[in-house]
Amino acid sequence: MASTEMFPESRYRKTEGLGVWEHRGKVAIVGLGNSPTSRRWDGTLETSLGAWTMLAAQKALDEAGITVDDVDGVIACDKGMGDDWGGDASQGRGYFEAPYDSEDGLSGVSAHWLVKNMGLKNVKMTYHAPGCLSTALVAAAQAVGDGEAHTVLVVRGTGNMPGRYHQTPGNTTGGNGQWTNPWGWQLIPQIAFGFDQYCRTYGKNHDMMAPFILNQRRNGSMFPEGFYYQNRPDDLQITAEDYLASRWICKPMNMNDCDLPIQTAGAFLFTTAERAKDMKKKPVYVLNHVTQRGVVRSSLETMAETEEFSAHIARKCYEGSGLTASEVDVFNPYDGFTLFTQWFLEGFGWHGVGKGEALDFYAGDIRVEGPHPFSSSGGNNGNGRTRWWGHYDTVQQLRGEAGDRQVQIKHETGISGAFTPGHSDWLVLGTSPD
Amino acid sequence: MGKMSPVPDEVSKPFWDACNEGKLIVQNCAGCKGNDGKDWLQHPPQAACYKCGTTENLTWKEMNGRGKIHGYSTMYDSRIRSLQEDQPFIIAVIELEDAPEIKMFSHLPGTPVDDDVPVGGTVQVEFQDTLGTEQKVAEWRVVS
Ligand SMILES: [Zn+2]
Numbered sequence: 185m186a187s188t189e190m191f192p193e194s195r196y197r198k199t200e201g202l203g204v205w206e207h208r209g210k211v212a213i214v215g216l217g218n219s220p221t222s223r224r225w226d227g228t229l230e231t232s233l234g235a236w237t238m239l240a241a242q243k244a245l246d247e248a249g250i251t252v253d254d255v256d257g258v259i260a261c262d263k264g265m266g267d268d269w270g271g272d273a274s275q276g277r278g279y280f281e282a283p284y285d286s287e288d289g290l291s292g293v294s295a296h297w298l299v300k301n302m303g304l305k306n307v308k309m310t311y312h313a314p315g316c317l318s319t320a321l322v323a324a325a326q327a328v329g330d331g332e333a334h335t336v337l338v339v340r341g342t343g344n345m346p347g348r349y350h351q352t353p354g355n356t357t358g359g360n361g362q363w364t365n366p367w368g369w370q371l372i373p374q375i376a377f378g379f380d381q382y383c384r385t386y387g388k389n390h391d392m393m394a395p396f397i398l399n400q401r402r403n404g405s406m407f408p409e410g411f412y413y414q415n416r417p418d419d420l421q422i423t424a425e426d427y428l429a430s431r432w433i434c435k436p437m438n439m440n441d442c443d444l445p446i447q448t449a450g451a452f453l454f455t456t457a458e459r460a461k462d463m464k465k466k467p468v469y470v471l472n473h474v475t476q477r478g479v480v481r482s483s484l485e486t487m488a489e490t491e492e493f494s495a496h497i498a499r500k501c502y503e504g505s506g507l508t509a510s511e512v513d514v515f516n517p518y519d520g521f522t523l524f525t526q527w528f529l530e531g532f533g534w535h536g537v538g539k540g541e542a543l544d545f546y547a548g549d550i551r552v553e554g555p556h557p558f559s560s561s562g563g564n565n566g567n568g569r570t571r572w573w574g575h576y577d578t579v580q581q582l583r584g585e586a587g588d589r590q591v592q593i594k595h596e597t598g599i600s601g602a603f604t605p606g607h608s609d610w611l612v613l614g615t616s617p618d
Numbered sequence: 619m620g621k622m623s624p625v626p627d628e629v630s631k632p633f634w635d636a637c638n639e640g641k642l643i644v645q646n647c648a649g650c651k652g653n654d655g656k657d658w659l660q661h662p663p664q665a666a667c668y669k670c671g672t673t674e675n676l677t678w679k680e681m682n683g684r685g686k687i688h689g690y691s692t693m694y695d696s697r698i699r700s701l702q703e704d705q706p707f708i709i710a711v712i713e714l715e716d717a718p719e720i721k722m723f724s725h726l727p728g729t730p731v732d733d734d735v736p737v738g739g740t741v742q743v744e745f746q747d748t749l750g751t752e753q754k755v756a757e758w759r760v761v762s
Contacts, residue, residue: 353699355750358625362634363662366621366748366755367723368696373709376691384689384737432706435692479668482661482721484711486688 186296191259191311191323195330196475196609197504200496205472205504207329209617212460212467213579215250215453217243221411221568222447224344225290229280233264233341234289236449238302241337244451249464250335252302257309257333260295261320264343265569266445267291267350293341293449309333317450317572318602318609322473324454325611329470334456341449342570349445363483372442372521374484375604376434379523381487383436386540390436394424396546396558397440397522397565403552404566406588409576411446411568420566436523443520443564450572452579457617468582471597471612472504478606485606490524491539493605494531501532501599505612509533514581514591514598516574518608519563527605529558557591561600574600575611582615619707619725620700623750629663632678637754642681642743644720649675652719659717683743684715685722685758690735700749706731712741712758724758736760 197205219236229235245251268291269279279285288297295310309332313320317340324338357365364370383389404412405420412420422440430439460467478485478493485493502508509532517528526542535556537545550558561577564570578598580586601610626634636643647667650658657679658669666673690710696702708731710724727746729735741758748755 350697351699352697355622355700355748356625357622358627361622362624362626362630364723365698366624367709367725368693368698368701368707369709369723370697373691373693377689377709377711380691381689432692432694434694434709435706437691481719483723484721486721 186300188260188262188295188310188312191313191327195326196322197473197500198475198477200499200503202504204506207325208471208505209469209614210457211325211328211470212455212457213452213470213613214455214460214463214465214467215244215248215451216576216579217241217247217451218409218576219449221414223411223415223444224346225447229284231447232284232290233293233343233447233449234284234297234301237293237298237339237341237451240449240451241298241302241339244337244453247465248453248455252304253306255304255335255337256306257324257327257336258295258298258304258307259311259313259320259324259327259336259338260293260298261315261317261340262294262312263292264341266344267347269345291343291345293339298337298339309336316603316609317570318575319475321452321575321611322475322609324452325470325473328454328456334459336454338452338454339449340572342446344445344447369484372434372437375521375523376437378485378487378490380436382526385487388540388543391428392543392546393441393522394427396525396550397427398422398424399550400519400522400559400562400566402566403560403562403589406552407562407567407573407577408587410562410566410573411444411448412566437521441522443569446568446570448568448570450570450576452575466583468579469614469617471507471614472501473612474500474504474601474610476606476608476610480606490527490605491531494527497601497605497608497610498532501610501612507597507612512597512599513593513595514560514578516559516561516563516578516598516600518571518574518602518604519559519565520569520571520602522565524604525559531605532599534558552589553592555593557593560586560589560591571602574602578611578613582613619704621746621748621755622698622700623748623753624755626753629665633663634753636678637745637756638752640745642683642756643678644681644714644717646677646679647675648677659720661720661722681714681716685712685741685743686715687711687726687735687737687739687741687760688713688721689737692731708735710735710758722756722758726760727757728759
């Protein structure tokens, strides 16, 4: 059976002091594609992640005006985000006929699966990148820059099977879980704890998040590719009272602070700046890419560590692109939990926002048509959880093709990334290669 | 609280054995000092010192069993099945009096679930039974 290697760890840009990225402006994004969206997979092959990933990939190729034969590389984030088909909810159900006779194509899509099923006969490079499409995107930037491939499809299906996923049964716990599971510590209490520390330190409170959440939903109402736009437009009209009335998941995090797991697939097409000139879409150039893999001192990430991680990401983004904070037009950091987005806003110092100032900034004019169009994508809170809407929107904004979401300020550069301050990958993009 | 029982491994076994004997110990690299000039302590324990990367100087230090509530969140919808019937419950972060850089978790037994969890308050370690095995775990109770 075919297989695909992980993109080598050594090729991610993780540290400060690397200088301007050696391929700055020499790699471009020339195609975007997104499949339809749904809350959960309905079990039909037409809406499987495999089928939807092929659909998204074809759209990205169509945008660029090229064919499957022009593609010579595929990088996939090959696992979805929920449980797999054999998980809790689907006990006893078997697989389908080939090519759907394993998890591949159902709960995730590998690079080799896509190559085979889309007939990408000229592909000479495949890689996987774990965890987040952002990781695959930065890998593609580096691979194209290095000349390992010239036209690369980057794909992920998110996947959401029926039922509650990641439930942890049993009375014993080993491995890393021995330190956390007896108390129920994991990502959600970490984020809630961090936000509580933030409020305690800076004298803020959870109610102050409402303007940001409402604006994310508003931006989602102008994002035709998004889940809510397509499936639940009423959920985009929530009021501050609705937001604050939703049930606690882990206080001070409520249900509306969490992005909704959905079923969808996305594709981004990368090529060289040289080849981009002959393609249909206006190229959006990659000015830098950054990877963050923070190491914590003890059992959890403290607020001091979170703030330092966020500032560290920003310094790396700025160093490798040569941009300064005031030169960043579009800014789409991950919001899926909304309670960590303030770390990015303050760490990057976008529009002069300093430590402890984000929640006050949210109360100002952050609409896309206003002077501070923060998170113009509407993020994952406004569009459902993919972790790629920020990248998608940034490309559309820089093309000037974001429709009703088009920002009215200058839109020549942008930064987007996911997932957390401790663990994330970032793209710095520009309309000019210079 | 229906706590899952930690399953010790080669690295963690001394820590968990000490819990069963009513002692709180933390891994120490005798070859290293922290930035403050004090002992280099690390928790959770690792196969090697994460400051110098070596294994030969790793040992254990007993802590005085006092700490402070560094912060907390309150869980209403846990993934851990065995804890779900006790929702909502506090998950507090404890910093050790002997080594504030070392953090541990606590359900704060005896402290009610409300908005008045005494952040900064002093806590004392105790050792609690778990669901699956005879393994005890460190827990913390507010003393002031
Ligand atoms: Zn050492």
